[in-house]
Amino acid sequence: MVRKKVTIYNPTGLHLRPAGIFCNTANQFACKVSFEYDDMIANAKSVLSVLGACIKKGDRITLICEGEDEEEALKTMVEAVESGLGE
Numbered sequence: 656m657v658r659k660k661v662t663i664y665n666p667t668g669l670h671l672r673p674a675g676i677f678c679n680t681a682n683q684f685a686c687k688v689s690f691e692y693d694d695m696i697a698n699a700k701s702v703l704s705v706l707g708a709c710i711k712k713g714d715r716i717t718l719i720c721e722g723e724d725e726e727e728a729l730k731t732m733v734e735a736v737e738s739g740l741g742e
Contacts, residue, residue, distance in 0.1 A: 656721040661736045668711035673740035680735045686722025
């Protein structure tokens with residue numbers, strides 16, 4: 656298992672469009688991809704889980720990847736978040 660804290664930079668947080676990009680990125684990998692925010696762990700491959708976390712600009716989440724391609728998944732997820740998830 657690998658994990659890394661990242662800050663959400665999107666002006667409106669993880670609303671529908673960036674949440675979709677976040678989930679699509681996570682779904683590219685076979686490993687389990689989740690994130691920890693505000694004492695909860697959510698499935699990064701589920702749009703409903705991402706939206707339900709109510710993540711706003713400036714919030715810090717911990718990305719967690721566990722499985723066969725975890726290193727590549729974590730690297731790609733961090734890059735996606737740091738690039739602004741399409742915004």
